[in-house]
Amino acid sequence: MTIDIAARLQINTGLAEKILVGFIADGVRKVGFQRAVIGLSGGLDSALSAYLTARALGPENVLVIRMPYAASSPSSMSDAQKVIDALGVQAVTIPITPYVAPFFERFEDMNDIRRGNVMARMRMIILYDQSAAFDGLVIGASNKTETLLGYTTLYGDSAAALQPIGDLYKTQVRQLAAALGVPRSIIDKAPSADLWTGQTDEGEIGYSYAELDRLLYLLVDERFTLEEAVSEGFARRMVEDVWRRVRASHYKRKPAPVAKISQRTIGHDFLYLRDWAG
Amino acid sequence: MKFTAALAQIHPAVADLTANLDKHIHYIDRARAEGADLLIFPELSLTGYNLQDLAYEVAARPTSEDPAFRVLLLASHDLDLVVGFVHEDPRHRFYIAAAYLSQGRVVHIHNKVYLPTYALFDEGRYFARGDTVQAFDTRFGRMGMLICEDFWHASPPYLLWLDGADALLLLSASPGRGLDTGDRLASARWVELVNQAYASLFTSYVLHCNRVGFEDGLNFWGGSAVTGPDGVMLAQAPYFEEALLVQEIDRSQLHRTRSRLPLLRDERTDLTLRELSRILDEPPASHRSFQKGEER
Numbered sequence: 001m002t003i004d005i006a007a008r009l010q011i012n013t014g015l016a017e018k019i020l021v022g023f024i025a026d027g028v029r030k031v032g033f034q035r036a037v038i039g040l041s042g043g044l045d046s047a048l049s050a051y052l053t054a055r056a057l058g059p060e061n062v063l064v065i066r067m068p069y070a071a072s073s074p075s076s077m078s079d080a081q082k083v084i085d086a087l088g089v090q091a092v093t094i095p096i097t098p099y100v101a102p103f104f105e106r107f108e109d110m111n112d113i114r115r116g117n118v119m120a121r122m123r124m125i126i127l128y129d130q131s132a133a134f135d136g137l138v139i140g141a142s143n144k145t146e147t148l149l150g151y152t153t154l155y156g157d158s159a160a161a162l163q164p165i166g167d168l169y170k171t172q173v174r175q176l177a178a179a180l181g182v183p184r185s186i187i188d189k190a191p192s193a194d195l196w197t198g199q200t201d202e203g204e205i206g207y208s209y210a211e212l213d214r215l216l217y218l219l220v221d222e223r224f225t226l227e228e229a230v231s232e233g234f235a236r237r238m239v240e241d242v243w244r245r246v247r248a249s250h251y252k253r254k255p256a257p258v259a260k261i262s263q264r265t266i267g268h269d270f271l272y273l274r275d276w277a278g
Numbered sequence: 279m280k281f282t283a284a285l286a287q288i289h290p291a292v293a294d295l296t297a298n299l300d301k302h303i304h305y306i307d308r309a310r311a312e313g314a315d316l317l318i319f320p321e322l323s324l325t326g327y328n329l330q331d332l333a334y335e336v337a338a339r340p341t342s343e344d345p346a347f348r349v350l351l352l353a354s355h356d357l358d359l360v361v362g363f364v365h366e367d368p369r370h371r372f373y374i375a376a377a378y379l380s381q382g383r384v385v386h387i388h389n390k391v392y393l394p395t396y397a398l399f400d401e402g403r404y405f406a407r408g409d410t411v412q413a414f415d416t417r418f419g420r421m422g423m424l425i426c427e428d429f430w431h432a433s434p435p436y437l438l439w440l441d442g443a444d445a446l447l448l449l450s451a452s453p454g455r456g457l458d459t460g461d462r463l464a465s466a467r468w469v470e471l472v473n474q475a476y477a478s479l480f481t482s483y484v485l486h487c488n489r490v491g492f493e494d495g496l497n498f499w500g501g502s503a504v505t506g507p508d509g510v511m512l513a514q515a516p517y518f519e520e521a522l523l524v525q526e527i528d529r530s531q532l533h534r535t536r537s538r539l540p541l542l543r544d545e546r547t548d549l550t551l552r553e554l555s556r557i558l559d560e561p562p563a564s565h566r567s568f569q570k571g572e573e574r
Contacts, residue, residue: 008458010458010459011457011458011459012457012458012459012460012461015457015461015462015463016457018517018518019454019457019497019518022492022497022518023492023495023497026491026492027492030291167495270331271330271331272330272331272332273292273328273330273493273494274494275292275493275494276292276293276332278291278292
């Protein structure tokens with residue numbers, strides 16, 4: 001390899017914290033809110049999002065919601081509890097089993113993908129309802145790696161008002177989480193959507209986050225071609241497979257296209273920042 | 279001769295003209311209390327940066343007919359002001375502009391000449407390109423103003439230098455980007471590097487006022503700074519936070535620096551012009567796009 005990609009993925013965590021905490025505080029307050037709601041899975045991404053949001057708004061203004069399913073790992077609940085205890089945020093636990101079980105019974109042939117999507121979207125329903133009840137914006141926890149790969153449920157875990165860690169690769173999420181004091185058991189465990197027993201991100205995607213982040217960094221941030229990435233030592237099969245996933249999931253990163261027929265059309269030439277709402 | 283300059287590193291709200299004017303007045307009061315003779319605001323300080331379709335709604339003509347400029351022109355009796363705004367010309371072209379106000383008059387308007395329209399930028403979609411780069415006389419000597427992308431190109435600062443400017447007033451709304459292990463963002467490193475280079479190469483003062491705050495996902499990093507003719511940064515505001523930076527400018531330093539380092543005296547403008555004409559008349563084959571009279 002000619003360049004040390006792992007070194008380039010290292011970040012100044014103090015600077016990242018400063019920008020992301022400022023982004024959350026500004027993004028919540030300028031649209032008239034003071035509070036936030038976060039789904040806390042017990043995993044790394046939502047833990048980091050909760051730490052950043054608590055610093056931005058004060059823990060008393062943050063409501064974290066644990067939404068376990070019957071098959072969720074018990075350690076997810078206890079890891080989430082560590083975050084709640086460390087931050088002193090408000091917390092509520094709303095198991096999703098009673099709401100999704102009847103739906104699963106209606107379609108007994110549902111595969112894991114469909115069931116996972118239903119669970120992710122059930123959590124979204126709860127988060128947005130609690131958002132209205134608590135008068136707080138939903139803060140997302142999607143990272144750059146999973147967003148680029150489309151390893152996410154549309155209108156499920158990807159639904160949020162703000163995405164503070166969406167420009168951090170998973171390995172950068174780990175760095176920042178460690179710097180902010182996220183408990184070690186959360187940082188070190190294998191990342192998992194925890195939608196079914198034994199599921200892990202890396203098992204499902206087929207590559208480690210360390211490999212994925214280095215490759216995506218070259219292709220996306222440094223604009224390398226696929227051939228150039230192969231010359232850097234990545235297996236051609238992996239390069240092509242990963243880029244196919246990025247392309248195939250692009251629809252998840254864009255609003256649905258509006259068919260233009262008028263002179264001025266939402267999504268085409270009716271152009272305002274979201275900040276306009278403030 | 280000395281004067282006191284101040285940089286108002288503010289966070290303007292998108293298209294909220296009333297709130298932004300109030301903020302200007304607040305900073306004018308603070309700067310006046312600190313004895314400032316000149317107060318500089320950042321790019322599009324009256325309107326916010328990424329205006330998109332709001333650009334046409336917030337556009338102004340810098341005259342006392344305009345409610346914001348009426349207030350600012352009045353305030354300019356106490357101290358000179360540089361403000362950023364959307365300039366609508368009489369034929370309804372819209373520019374990103376900076377106005378230098380003094381003693382109740384508009385001394386100079388600069389319309390941004392380089393509109394970044396690449397990567398995260400889309401200025402060329404909404405705005406017309408300015409087509410002049412001119413220095414102007416002030417109570418504190420001859421100066422020139424440039425806006426953000428204008429000073430990512432080397433030629434506008436160079437032209438202002440040759441046109442007599444001893445102080446470059448640089449306004450920006452620079453989105454922060456490029457996080458690595460460094461102590462500042464890559465975009466901040468770049469701007470600080472070129473600004474110190476301009477101060478050094480032109481043995482001039484460089485006063486750079488950058489905004490802070492957020493617009494949608496963009497952050498603006500601040501770090502506004504005053505750099506002296508020796509290329510040394512004399513004062514810098516914090517990153518990411520609103521601030522008023524006040525710095526005394528000693529024009530005698532120009533005498534001292536240029537006695538030691540006569541780069542201006544020795545500048546071969548005739549050679550530059552001759553070679554530039556040749557390059558434009560007979561471009562090397564690899565640079566056909568630089569043909570004379572042809573806008574790139």
